[in-house]
Amino acid sequence: MDGSNVTSLSQQNQFRNLVDSTYDPVISTDLDGRIITWNPAAASFFGYNEKDMLGKNVQSLFQPAKQHSPGCVEYLSDGHSVQTVFNKDGNVIKVPLTVFSVKDTEGKLISKCFVIRAQETLHKPAHLLKQFEAIINSSDDAIVSKTLDGTVTSWNKAAENIFGYSAQEMLGNKLLILFPADKHDEERQILQKIAIGERIDHYHTVRRHKSGRLIHVSVSISPVHDEFGHVVGAAKIARDITEKVENERTQALYKALVYSSQDAIVSITLDGHIESWNEAAEDMFGYSRAQILGQKMHILLPSERRAEEEHLIHRVRSGGAVNHFRTVRKCKNGEQIYVSVSLSPIVDDNGVTTGISKIIRDITSEIENEEIIWKQANFDVLTGLRNRSSFERTVSNFLSSADKNTSRFALMFIDLDNFKIYNDTYGHAFGDKVLIEVANVLGSTIRHSDELSRFGGDEFTVCLNSCHSVAIAESVAKNIVNNITEIRKVDGISVALTASIGISFYPNDGEELITLQQKADKAMYEAKHKGKNRFRIFSELLNAESHENYAMVEELSLAIERNQLSLAVQPIYSSEDYRLVKGEALVRWHHPQFGSVSPEVFIPLAEKHGLIQQIGNWVLAESLKKLPHWIDVFGNDFQLSINKSPFEFYDHDDCMLLLKHLLHENGLSGYNLIIEITEHSLLEHTDVTERILASYSALGVKIAIDDFGTGYSSLSYLKRYVVNILKIDRLFVAEMTANSIEYQLCKGIINLAKSIGVQVVAEGVEDDSQLALLLSMGCEFYQGYFFSKPVSVAEFGHLPGRFNHVPENLAAQPR
Structure with a gap:
């Protein structure tokens, strides 16, 4: 309805009848905004009767934020617009509104008239509104409306549940609050499309929950038009598809894992028929998918394993677990392989087991390696x-x-x-x-x-x-x-x-x-x-001998103090003219109760009970005192050999200090001293020995290997260490005959020594037949009872410089 001048009473009555009969709510107010007419359509639309509303300010019908603004200029402006009003139930309703001024015959403004176009309104009748409201609030999808600047104008219960924000928190705020930072531009693009009337259907994207977690949503957005066809906002339906996306992602991941897995992944029905079969299963067992699908699992089982398989399936169906069970399976070519099998139930949505999934790993190499490791360990x-x-x-x-x-x-x-x-x-x-x-x-x-x-x-x-x-x-x-x-x-x-x-x-x-x-x-x-x-x-006799040894150890510890130790020297002769060119210093112990104790008895005791260092230092000091005199007697190239126990190596630094002091004190060169160590010393103290031998060599002292050929080793140490002399063990010489293995061994040692520039001393030469064999091999030096037993220090200095009792046939033998 439109009108500007109402003059006569008849005209006023006619206007009143028209207003009361129209389907559109019509409201008129005085110049202060107080309602003076309220037609039946208005009563039906808003839910208030005429008596309730006459005299009320028209602003009470519009949104609360505007009720308290001074005046009512916005609502009194003539023309067409879309406004938001509230009915008696508190529902927010957008309405097409026409406002016009009413003047008297003189053109004076006397009132304002508000007409709501009910047939075109976005509002529906109250009972329909309640139905729509119930539908919206019971929906599992978020249903939201917003203006073209993104301001939220409606927010249902599902939106609260999905996004975590209440309607009170969201109404009047920008929807951008739901967008992750990297999606802000997405909202701008959406609003641009809506503004030109485009729809957006089932758009998958991501929004942020109030808690901060991301939610996958499927969004459909439609533009909202006013009665004039202008886009004034958007209606949005958002469905939470997070679980669906995660399930799809999990399923895709599962398919990728199954496809790329090195393990055979197989599913079977409860009666044992194969339903799925990945590429790894094809590679492992030799059956293609076409050959195996629908077959019974028994095709992979050795006959003796069938009862085992039934037991595993029964365990899974009964709620038990089968993890990494080791067993044997049969391939298409008949070969049997070791496998590790894990079984798990396949359940439907009701939790009912419908099948069984198997992961099978070929552990044949692993088992073989374990067996190798076990054998190596045992x-x-x-x-x-x-x-x-x-x-x-x-x-x-x-x-x-x-x-x-x-x-x-x-x-x-x-x-x-x-x-x-x-x-x-x-x-x-x-x-x-x-x-x-x-x-x-x-x-x-x-x-x-x-x-x-x-x-x-x-x-x-x-x-x-x-x-x-x-x-x-x-x-x-x-x-x-x-x-x-x-x-x-x-x-x-x-x-x-x-x-x-x-x-x-x-x-x-x-x-x-x-x-x-x-x-x-x-x-x-x-x-x-x-x-x-x-x-x-x-026998206990051996134990008794051990007890006797303890008494001997106690006496040995006092032997030096009591002057019970002495030196003996056994000469060593050169094959050239049988000159006396070396000597081996030997320690002797004479005890008033035990008598002359063999070195084979007291040396091991001294080593075992920590006395060997003390005895070794005494032998070194006594020998070097005598050495200058023997050099004068036998010549400047005379060398004295002294035995060193491997146990003396533990105090090597002190030993070297003592040796340097004694050499200096006696005016000696290291050349005239030979240190004898056993072959076992080289093998058992390799780290220390290398440093020790280097220290001796630095002083010019020569190194001899005693009892050569009796240890358990290779000859690699001859290359590693500085060695000057090899002494063939007396046992080889004693058993040696022209055709014996000992002969071959001695010959091999002598040839080896010559090839690496090392001297050889044959120990234990007892008769001329042994000497003859050794001469034929080219042995350079001899030591043994054939020449001389060990003699006292005093006797040694008076021995002739040449051995004169060699048989004529040997004396003339070329060497």
Whole structure:
């Protein structure tokens, strides 16, 4: 309705009837904004009757923020607009509003008229509004409206739930608050599209929850038009698809993992039919997907594993877990492989198990490597016998469960005699073959119930189980000794092998492994002391000898103080004119109660009980006092050899200080001094030895290797260390004949020494036949009873400078 001048009463009545009959709400006010007419359509639209509203200010119908603004200029402006009003229920309604002025006959303004175009309004009748409101608020999707500048004008319950903000927090605020920083430009683009009337359907994007977490949403946005077709805002529906996106992502990840996995990933039905089969399964078992899908899982099972498979499936169906179960499966080509299998149920949305998923890993290489590692940890790589740790663990387990009243066993320590000869003469590879041959002989000699190990180097141990008599142990030991001597050739080379064996018994000799080992070891060394190639059973007599040794140690500690030690010297002759060119200083101990004690007895005791340094320093001091006189007697090239125990190396710095002092004090050059060390010293103290030998060499002192050929090693140290002289062990010389292996060994040592520029001294020369053989080999120096036994210091100075008792045929032999 439009109008400007209402003049007559009839016209006023006509106007009133028209207003009351229209479907559009019509409201008129005086100039102060007080309502003076309120037609039935207005009462229906707003929910207020005429009596309630007459005299009320029209501003009470509009949004609260504007109720308190001074005047009502905005609402009194003539023309068409879209305004927001509130009905009695508090609902916010956007309405098309027409405002016009009413004037009297003289053109004077007397009132304002407000007409709401009900047929075009965005508002629906109250009952429809309530339905729409109920629908919107019960929706699981966020339903939001906003203006073209992004200001929120409506916000349903689902929006609160999805985004975390209440309607009170969002109404009147910008929707941009939901956009992550990197999505701000997205809102600008959306508003631009809406402003030109475009729709946005099912747009997947990301919004930020009030808590800060990101939400995946599917957004549909429609422009909102006024009654004139102008876009005035946007209606937005947002669905939370976070779970769907995560599920899709998980599913995609799962598919990628299944596709790229090195493990076979298979799914089967509850009755065992294969439903899925990845590429790794094809590679592992040799069946393509086309060949295997629909087949029973039994196709992969060795017959003896079928009951196992049924048990695993039953366990999973019963709610149990199967993780990394190790078993065996069969490939298409018949090959069986070791696998690790994990099973898990496939459940539907109701939690019902509908199938089983399997992850299968080929662990054949892993099992093989574990077996290799286990064998390396428990068995000797060379001989295949148990190693020391495995043997000790086995025997210890037996001891822990043994009944000392009924259980009996014997422990044997077996050591090869002079194995070093063959190892060094023919090389490591040959020495390994000797050890393998010995291991085979031992394995075939002992009983099946016994335990055999390579203890280390050329030592072996045997545990004779159920050994209820000494006779059983003696019989086995005799067979071992005899069978080892029966080894005549190894790899085509003649050998003469022997062994020394020590035996202790459980429980008679001890109830702990360490005790039994110590006693068997003592017995073995006693067998060696008695001549080798034999066995010795531990007895308390050996212990008694040990107790006697302690008394001897106490006396030895006082020997220097009591002047009981003395020097003896054994001359060493050159093959050139048999001149006396060297001597070996030897310590002797004469005790008033024990008599003359052999160095083979008291030197080991001194080493074991920390007295060797004291004795060694005394020998060095006494020898260097005499050396200047012997140089005068035998010539400037005379050299005196002094033995050094490896135990003296522990105080090396003090020893070197003492040596330098004694050389200076006696006016000596290092050239005239030879330090003899055993071959074992080089092998057992390599880190220290290298520094020590370098220190001696720096002083000009010569280095000799005593008892050469008796250790267990290679000859690599001759290249590593500075060595000037090799002394062939007397045992080789004693057993040497023209056709013997000892002859070949001595010849090999002499040739080796010549090739590397090292002198050779043959020890233990007892007769002219040995001398003749050594001369034929080109040996340079000789020491032994054929020439002279060790003599006192006084006698040594009076020995002739040349040996004059060589048989004529040897004296004339070319050298």
